[in-house]
Amino acid sequence: MRYPNDHKDQARRDIVAAASERLRKDGISGTGLRTLMTDAGLTHGAFYAHFQRRSDLVAQAVGFALEQTTEALAARVAKAAPPDRLRALIDSYLRPVHRDRMEIGCAAAALAPEVARGDPSAREAFAAGVKGFVSLLEPLLPRGGSPAKRAGRAYAIFGGLAGALQLARAIPDSDLSDRILVSGREAAMAAATADWIGD
Amino acid sequence: MRYPNDHKDQARRDIVAAASERLRKDGISGTGLRTLMTDAGLTHGAFYAHFQRRSDLVAQAVGFALEQTTEALAARVAKAAPPDRLRALIDSYLRPVHRDRMEIGCAAAALAPEVARGDPSAREAFAAGVKGFVSLLEPLLPRGGSPAKRAGRAYAIFGGLAGALQLARAIPDSDLSDRILVSGREAAMAAATADWIGD
DNA sequence: TGTACATCAGTGAACGCGCGTTCACTGATGTAC
DNA sequence: TGTACATCAGTGAACGCGCGTTCACTGATGTAC
Numbered sequence: 001m002r003y004p005n006d007h008k009d010q011a012r013r014d015i016v017a018a019a020s021e022r023l024r025k026d027g028i029s030g031t032g033l034r035t036l037m038t039d040a041g042l043t044h045g046a047f048y049a050h051f052q053r054r055s056d057l058v059a060q061a062v063g064f065a066l067e068q069t070t071e072a073l074a075a076r077v078a079k080a081a082p083p084d085r086l087r088a089l090i091d092s093y094l095r096p097v098h099r100d101r102m103e104i105g106c107a108a109a110a111l112a113p114e115v116a117r118g119d120p121s122a123r124e125a126f127a128a129g130v131k132g133f134v135s136l137l138e139p140l141l142p143r144g145g146s147p148a149k150r151a152g153r154a155y156a157i158f159g160g161l162a163g164a165l166q167l168a169r170a171i172p173d174s175d176l177s178d179r180i181l182v183s184g185r186e187a188a189m190a191a192a193t194a195d196w197i198g199d
Numbered sequence: 200m201r202y203p204n205d206h207k208d209q210a211r212r213d214i215v216a217a218a219s220e221r222l223r224k225d226g227i228s229g230t231g232l233r234t235l236m237t238d239a240g241l242t243h244g245a246f247y248a249h250f251q252r253r254s255d256l257v258a259q260a261v262g263f264a265l266e267q268t269t270e271a272l273a274a275r276v277a278k279a280a281p282p283d284r285l286r287a288l289i290d291s292y293l294r295p296v297h298r299d300r301m302e303i304g305c306a307a308a309a310l311a312p313e314v315a316r317g318d319p320s321a322r323e324a325f326a327a328g329v330k331g332f333v334s335l336l337e338p339l340l341p342r343g344g345s346p347a348k349r350a351g352r353a354y355a356i357f358g359g360l361a362g363a364l365q366l367a368r369a370i371p372d373s374d375l376s377d378r379i380l381v382s383g384r385e386a387a388m389a390a391a392t393a394d395w396i397g398d
Numbered sequence: 399t400g401t402a403c404a405t406c407a408g409t410g411a412a413c414g415c416g417c418g419t420t421c422a423c424t425g426a427t428g429t430a431c
Numbered sequence: 432t433g434t435a436c437a438t439c440a441g442t443g444a445a446c447g448c449g450c451g452t453t454c455a456c457t458g459a460t461g462t463a464c
Binding site for chain 2: 025026027029030102108109110111112113114115116117120123124126127130148149151152153155156157158159160161162163164165166167168169170171172173176179180182183184186187188190191194197
Binding site for chain 3: 206207210241242243244245248249
């Protein structure tokens with residue numbers, strides 16, 4: 001063969017990694033196959049040697065992006081002392097650089113509405129990726145509450161973080177945008193540490 | 200003239216109203232001019248008699264959608280007794296029908312990431328529309344806090360509501376999606392009623 | 399009252415372009431003998 | 432060792448299609464006389 005045995009696998013991984021950035025940057029329906037392949041250093045014709053259709057790459061790229069974000073945040077969280085880890089996660093998520101660099105940030109904040117409109121494969125990959133993030137967040141919540149309650153709260157907080165980040169990105173007034181990040185951290189902490197009621 | 204004096208104005212309003220639904224449903228870059236004009240009962244050629252460019256319509260449609268949502272929620276809130284109004288707003292926002300009917304729902308939940316990537320006109324219209332929503336929410340927060348703090352919190356809560364709704368839309372598991380709505384309401388209430396710290 | 403003309407919202411063909419997808423081909427390598 | 436062939440990741444032209452935008456035209460009405 002022309003290439004080492006693992007060449008094709010590596011190329012596929014390169015395409016997925018490059019696409020995960022480009023899709024976050026320009027949106028799912030705002031990006032064409034030629035752009036995605038050029039980003040990976042290939043020509044568009046090679047695409048169908050790696051994926052059956054465009055939506056397969058989209059699903060894999062969405063999943064990859066969420067895994068990457070969860071890993072990066074997990075590393076930051078691990079550096080904090082245990083009692084500070086919840087705050088470290090929230091502050092890391094809502095920090096200015098995350099607002100300013102959408103292409104390497106959370107895929108939920110960059111793509112959630114497009115995923116919601118998208119086909120099932122992207123939604124499944126998205127759900128799995130979000131589940132991974134929630135698995136990082138949920139153990140950091142204060143003790144108490146049923147497993148279902150705790151998980152629900154973790155999902156809601158994650159959604160809230162992503163929504164606050166989106167707002168900070170969309171608002172052109174940069175002072176207001178900064179204040180949204182700060183208030184978003186306080187709001188997320190309040191939601192995370194609220195007493196468990198009912199059940 | 201062929202048409203009544205206000206005909207053209209009415210046609211423009213029809214195009215904006217129809218576009219505000221279609222863009223929420225299919226996304227900004229997922230919708231073409233022919234679809235937008237057909238929705239309004241016209242052919243695509245008439246478009247440039249009403250708008251200078253596509254992005255002008257997008258900006259107006261985004262603004263219109265947010266105004267519409269704020270008005271609808273204001274009407275629901277006004278029906279509740281004053282002490283229940285905050286809860287009424289939050290529960291109305293995160294109710295299942297809002298998740299299920301994206302095309303007539305909040306434009307922030309449907310379009311925020313695309314607006315953030317979009318041109319300044321859309322971002323300005325978005326910021327103005329969000330400001331309107333925040334003007335409804337902020338007076339419902341408990342007393343206390345500086346005006347800047349109160350406003351920041353109102354923005355953060357709004358972002359949180361939109362993000363939770365997006366997550367509930369994108370997750371295919373409908374039981375989990377329902378739980379996200381319920382937890383999102385609790386999280387938003389906790390954030391809204393948290394003590395004012397600092398400042 | 400009847401006719402000629404001006405107005406202008408709306409129509410639909412056409413422009414160049416990028417889209418997702420297909421496919422005949424290239425060319426560097428490994429294998430067979 | 433040298434030659435012929437098979438393999439296959441990647442190339443780039445081509446497909447039909449929808450995009451945003453332009454523009455010559457239509458046709459119903461109001462106005463002028």
